[in-house]
Amino acid sequence: MTAETSQTLDRGLRVLKLLADTDHGLTVTELSNKLGVNRTVVYRLLATLEQHALVRRDLGGRARVGLGVLRLGRQVHPLVREAAMPALRSLAEDIGATAHLTLVDGAEALAVAVVEPTWTDYHVAYRAGFRHPLDRGAAGKAILAARQSRQNKQGKQGKQGGLDEPGYTLTHGELEAGASGAAAALVGVTGIEGSVGVVMLADSVPERVGPRVVDAAREVADALR
Numbered sequence: 001m002t003a004e005t006s007q008t009l010d011r012g013l014r015v016l017k018l019l020a021d022t023d024h025g026l027t028v029t030e031l032s033n034k035l036g037v038n039r040t041v042v043y044r045l046l047a048t049l050e051q052h053a054l055v056r057r058d059l060g061g062r063a064r065v066g067l068g069v070l071r072l073g074r075q076v077h078p079l080v081r082e083a084a085m086p087a088l089r090s091l092a093e094d095i096g097a098t099a100h101l102t103l104v105d106g107a108e109a110l111a112v113a114v115v116e117p118t119w120t121d122y123h124v125a126y127r128a129g130f131r132h133p134l135d136r137g138a139a140g141k142a143i144l145a146a147r148q149s150r151q152n153k154q155g156k157q158g159k160q161g162g163l164d165e166p167g168y169t170l171t172h173g174e175l176e177a178g179a180s181g182a183a184a185a186l187v188g189v190t191g192i193e194g195s196v197g198v199v200m201l202a203d204s205v206p207e208r209v210g211p212r213v214v215d216a217a218r219e220v221a222d223a224l225r
Contacts, residue, residue, distance in 0.1 A: 011035060012045050016054060016065065020191075025062030077103070080192065080224065081113040081128075087196070087219035088115040095209055097200035098126045101220060102139035102183070104193040108132065109140035112194075124179050124199045138181030142169040142195040146185035168210040172203065180205045184217035189224045196220050 018034055019026060026034070031042045046063055049055035053068030084101040092099035092115040101113040111130040116123055134140035168184040175181070182205045183197025196217040198209060 008045075011037065011041070012049060015042075015045050015049065015063075016069075019055065019063060019065045025058065025064040027062055031063065077112045083223040084113050084196070084220045085115065087216045087223065088113055090219075091115075091196070091198060091212065091216040092117045093119070095198050095200070095212060096120045096123070097198040097209075098124045099196070099198050099216070100126055100139065102143070102195050102197065104134070104143060105131070107134060109134050109137065109143065109195075111139070122201065124176065124201055126199050132175055137175040138169045138171040138183035138199075139195045139197045141171060142183035142185045142197065143193060145169055146187065146193075146195075167214045170205050170210065172205075175199075178203075182209050182213045184210075184214040186217055186221045186224070189221050192224060 014035060015031060018031060028039050028042045028046070031046075032039045035042065046055055046057065050057070050066070053066045054072075055063050056066040057063050080103070081101065088099040088101060096117045096119065098117070099115045100111050102109045102111050104110070108131045111126065111128050114126050114128045114130075116126075132140060134144055168182055170180070170182050172180045176199075178201055179199055180202045181197055181199045183195045185195045186192060197213055200209075
Protein backbone atom coordinates (compact mmCIF):
# COMPACT_ATOMS: atom_id res chain seq x y z
CA MET A 1 0.00 0.00 0.00
CA THR A 2 1.19 3.53 -0.80
CA ALA A 3 0.22 6.87 0.75
CA GLU A 4 -2.09 7.56 -2.19
CA THR A 5 -4.23 4.44 -1.76
CA SER A 6 -7.02 3.48 0.65
CA GLN A 7 -6.48 0.36 2.71
CA THR A 8 -10.19 -0.02 3.44
CA LEU A 9 -11.16 0.28 -0.23
CA ASP A 10 -8.42 -2.15 -1.16
CA ARG A 11 -9.75 -4.69 1.32
CA GLY A 12 -13.31 -4.22 0.09
CA LEU A 13 -12.26 -4.83 -3.50
CA ARG A 14 -10.32 -7.90 -2.42
CA VAL A 15 -13.48 -9.22 -0.73
CA LEU A 16 -15.41 -8.82 -4.00
CA LYS A 17 -12.68 -10.59 -5.97
CA LEU A 18 -12.56 -13.47 -3.50
CA LEU A 19 -16.34 -13.87 -3.63
CA ALA A 20 -16.35 -13.68 -7.43
CA ASP A 21 -13.92 -16.59 -7.56
CA THR A 22 -16.18 -18.99 -5.66
CA ASP A 23 -19.57 -20.50 -6.49
CA HIS A 24 -20.54 -21.40 -2.92
CA GLY A 25 -19.71 -18.17 -1.08
CA LEU A 26 -17.35 -17.63 1.84
CA THR A 27 -17.86 -17.33 5.60
CA VAL A 28 -16.57 -14.45 7.68
CA THR A 29 -13.89 -16.75 9.10
CA GLU A 30 -12.78 -17.85 5.62
CA LEU A 31 -12.59 -14.24 4.44
CA SER A 32 -10.71 -13.28 7.58
CA ASN A 33 -8.12 -15.95 6.93
CA LYS A 34 -7.75 -15.10 3.25
CA LEU A 35 -7.43 -11.36 3.89
CA GLY A 36 -5.23 -11.71 6.96
CA VAL A 37 -7.44 -9.43 9.07
CA ASN A 38 -9.64 -10.01 12.11
CA ARG A 39 -13.30 -10.92 11.88
CA THR A 40 -14.47 -7.48 13.07
CA VAL A 41 -12.88 -5.86 10.02
CA VAL A 42 -14.56 -8.40 7.73
CA TYR A 43 -17.97 -7.77 9.33
CA ARG A 44 -17.58 -4.03 8.68
CA LEU A 45 -16.51 -4.58 5.08
CA LEU A 46 -19.43 -6.92 4.40
CA ALA A 47 -21.94 -4.57 6.04
CA THR A 48 -20.75 -1.68 3.85
CA LEU A 49 -20.82 -3.78 0.68
CA GLU A 50 -24.30 -5.06 1.59
CA GLN A 51 -25.59 -1.47 1.82
CA HIS A 52 -24.64 -1.05 -1.84
CA ALA A 53 -26.06 -4.49 -2.80
CA LEU A 54 -22.61 -5.62 -3.88
CA VAL A 55 -22.66 -8.47 -1.37
CA ARG A 56 -25.45 -10.60 0.06
CA ARG A 57 -25.40 -13.17 2.87
CA ASP A 58 -27.50 -16.32 2.82
CA LEU A 59 -29.30 -17.90 5.75
CA GLY A 60 -26.17 -19.86 6.61
CA GLY A 61 -24.12 -16.69 6.86
CA ARG A 62 -22.05 -17.27 3.73
CA ALA A 63 -21.29 -14.12 1.77
CA ARG A 64 -21.81 -14.04 -1.98
CA VAL A 65 -21.61 -11.46 -4.73
CA GLY A 66 -24.77 -9.34 -4.78
CA LEU A 67 -26.98 -8.26 -7.65
CA GLY A 68 -25.62 -4.73 -7.39
CA VAL A 69 -22.61 -5.79 -9.44
CA LEU A 70 -24.95 -6.17 -12.42
CA ARG A 71 -25.49 -2.42 -12.46
CA LEU A 72 -21.75 -1.88 -12.46
CA GLY A 73 -21.37 -4.43 -15.23
CA ARG A 74 -23.83 -2.86 -17.66
CA GLN A 75 -21.03 -0.94 -19.33
CA VAL A 76 -18.74 -3.97 -19.68
CA HIS A 77 -20.08 -5.10 -23.04
CA PRO A 78 -19.66 -1.67 -24.67
CA LEU A 79 -16.09 -1.44 -23.38
CA VAL A 80 -15.26 -4.95 -24.57
CA ARG A 81 -16.90 -4.25 -27.92
CA GLU A 82 -14.86 -1.08 -28.40
CA ALA A 83 -11.60 -2.84 -27.59
CA ALA A 84 -12.37 -5.69 -29.98
CA MET A 85 -13.50 -3.70 -33.02
CA PRO A 86 -10.09 -3.04 -34.67
CA ALA A 87 -9.18 -6.73 -34.67
CA LEU A 88 -12.65 -7.73 -35.87
CA ARG A 89 -12.59 -5.22 -38.73
CA SER A 90 -9.19 -6.48 -39.85
CA LEU A 91 -10.36 -10.09 -39.63
CA ALA A 92 -13.57 -9.45 -41.59
CA GLU A 93 -11.77 -7.58 -44.38
CA ASP A 94 -8.93 -10.09 -44.58
CA ILE A 95 -11.13 -13.20 -44.73
CA GLY A 96 -14.12 -11.66 -46.50
CA ALA A 97 -16.50 -13.08 -43.91
CA THR A 98 -18.56 -11.81 -41.01
CA ALA A 99 -16.40 -11.56 -37.88
CA HIS A 100 -17.77 -11.63 -34.34
CA LEU A 101 -16.86 -11.47 -30.68
CA THR A 102 -18.95 -13.83 -28.57
CA LEU A 103 -19.13 -13.91 -24.76
CA VAL A 104 -20.63 -16.39 -22.32
CA ASP A 105 -23.97 -15.34 -20.88
CA GLY A 106 -25.18 -18.05 -18.53
CA ALA A 107 -25.58 -21.25 -20.55
CA GLU A 108 -25.61 -19.37 -23.84
CA ALA A 109 -23.20 -17.73 -26.24
CA LEU A 110 -24.00 -14.07 -26.88
CA ALA A 111 -22.61 -12.15 -29.88
CA VAL A 112 -21.64 -8.72 -28.50
CA ALA A 113 -19.77 -7.32 -31.52
CA VAL A 114 -20.15 -8.10 -35.23
CA VAL A 115 -18.30 -6.71 -38.25
CA GLU A 116 -19.30 -7.50 -41.84
CA PRO A 117 -16.80 -7.25 -44.73
CA THR A 118 -17.19 -4.27 -47.06
CA TRP A 119 -15.96 -5.78 -50.31
CA THR A 120 -17.85 -9.07 -50.70
CA ASP A 121 -20.92 -9.57 -52.90
CA TYR A 122 -22.66 -11.54 -50.16
CA HIS A 123 -22.00 -12.64 -46.60
CA VAL A 124 -23.83 -14.13 -43.64
CA ALA A 125 -26.07 -11.70 -41.76
CA TYR A 126 -25.03 -12.13 -38.15
CA ARG A 127 -26.22 -9.56 -35.63
CA ALA A 128 -25.00 -8.40 -32.23
CA GLY A 129 -27.39 -9.79 -29.63
CA PHE A 130 -27.72 -13.16 -31.35
CA ARG A 131 -27.78 -16.02 -28.84
CA HIS A 132 -27.28 -19.73 -29.17
CA PRO A 133 -26.41 -22.70 -26.92
CA LEU A 134 -22.74 -23.04 -26.04
CA ASP A 135 -22.62 -26.55 -27.48
CA ARG A 136 -23.75 -25.43 -30.96
CA GLY A 137 -21.73 -23.36 -33.39
CA ALA A 138 -18.01 -22.66 -33.55
CA ALA A 139 -18.11 -19.70 -31.14
CA GLY A 140 -19.61 -21.68 -28.27
CA LYS A 141 -17.66 -24.84 -28.94
CA ALA A 142 -14.38 -22.91 -28.92
CA ILE A 143 -15.27 -21.60 -25.47
CA LEU A 144 -16.14 -25.09 -24.22
CA ALA A 145 -12.87 -26.46 -25.64
CA ALA A 146 -10.94 -23.79 -23.73
CA ARG A 147 -12.79 -24.73 -20.54
CA GLN A 148 -11.89 -28.37 -21.03
CA SER A 149 -8.28 -27.45 -21.70
CA ARG A 150 -8.09 -25.51 -18.42
CA GLN A 151 -9.60 -28.43 -16.53
CA ASN A 152 -7.15 -30.84 -18.12
CA LYS A 153 -4.21 -28.65 -17.20
CA GLN A 154 -5.43 -28.36 -13.62
CA GLY A 155 -5.91 -32.12 -13.48
CA LYS A 156 -2.41 -32.79 -14.69
CA GLN A 157 -1.04 -30.73 -11.77
CA GLY A 158 1.95 -29.43 -13.64
CA LYS A 159 2.60 -32.48 -15.79
CA GLN A 160 3.37 -31.83 -19.43
CA GLY A 161 0.33 -31.91 -21.68
CA GLY A 162 -2.32 -29.65 -23.17
CA LEU A 163 -4.64 -29.12 -26.07
CA ASP A 164 -4.83 -31.69 -28.82
CA GLU A 165 -6.85 -29.31 -30.96
CA PRO A 166 -5.02 -26.76 -33.15
CA GLY A 167 -6.34 -23.79 -31.20
CA TYR A 168 -9.55 -23.21 -33.16
CA THR A 169 -12.91 -24.88 -33.73
CA LEU A 170 -14.64 -25.49 -37.07
CA THR A 171 -18.33 -26.21 -37.65
CA HIS A 172 -20.74 -26.43 -40.55
CA GLY A 173 -24.50 -25.96 -40.67
CA GLU A 174 -25.05 -25.97 -36.91
CA LEU A 175 -26.63 -22.53 -36.61
CA GLU A 176 -27.56 -21.74 -40.20
CA ALA A 177 -27.94 -24.09 -43.16
CA GLY A 178 -25.06 -23.76 -45.60
CA ALA A 179 -22.90 -21.67 -43.26
CA SER A 180 -19.54 -22.67 -41.84
CA GLY A 181 -17.82 -21.16 -38.85
CA ALA A 182 -14.38 -20.93 -37.28
CA ALA A 183 -13.65 -19.59 -33.81
CA ALA A 184 -10.86 -19.38 -31.24
CA ALA A 185 -11.27 -18.72 -27.53
CA LEU A 186 -9.97 -15.66 -25.73
CA VAL A 187 -7.08 -16.75 -23.54
CA GLY A 188 -5.64 -15.05 -20.48
CA VAL A 189 -8.35 -12.41 -19.98
CA THR A 190 -9.41 -12.28 -16.34
CA GLY A 191 -13.16 -12.23 -15.78
CA ILE A 192 -14.11 -12.64 -19.44
CA GLU A 193 -14.93 -15.91 -21.17
CA GLY A 194 -15.46 -15.66 -24.90
CA SER A 195 -14.25 -16.30 -28.43
CA VAL A 196 -13.52 -14.56 -31.72
CA GLY A 197 -14.69 -16.11 -34.96
CA VAL A 198 -16.01 -15.81 -38.48
CA VAL A 199 -19.07 -17.21 -40.21
CA MET A 200 -19.25 -17.68 -43.98
CA LEU A 201 -21.45 -19.21 -46.67
CA ALA A 202 -19.29 -22.18 -47.61
CA ASP A 203 -19.28 -25.96 -47.41
CA SER A 204 -15.97 -25.85 -45.57
CA VAL A 205 -13.62 -23.31 -44.03
CA PRO A 206 -10.47 -22.51 -46.06
CA GLU A 207 -7.26 -23.72 -44.46
CA ARG A 208 -5.85 -20.28 -43.71
CA VAL A 209 -8.93 -19.10 -41.80
CA GLY A 210 -8.35 -21.07 -38.60
CA PRO A 211 -4.88 -19.68 -37.85
CA ARG A 212 -6.06 -16.18 -38.82
CA VAL A 213 -8.92 -16.45 -36.31
CA VAL A 214 -6.45 -17.53 -33.61
CA ASP A 215 -4.36 -14.43 -34.33
CA ALA A 216 -7.45 -12.21 -34.09
CA ALA A 217 -8.46 -13.78 -30.78
CA ARG A 218 -4.96 -13.09 -29.47
CA GLU A 219 -5.22 -9.46 -30.60
CA VAL A 220 -8.54 -9.00 -28.84
CA ALA A 221 -7.22 -10.66 -25.67
CA ASP A 222 -4.23 -8.33 -25.66
CA ALA A 223 -6.52 -5.32 -26.05
CA LEU A 224 -8.60 -6.44 -23.06
CA ARG A 225 -5.73 -7.01 -20.64
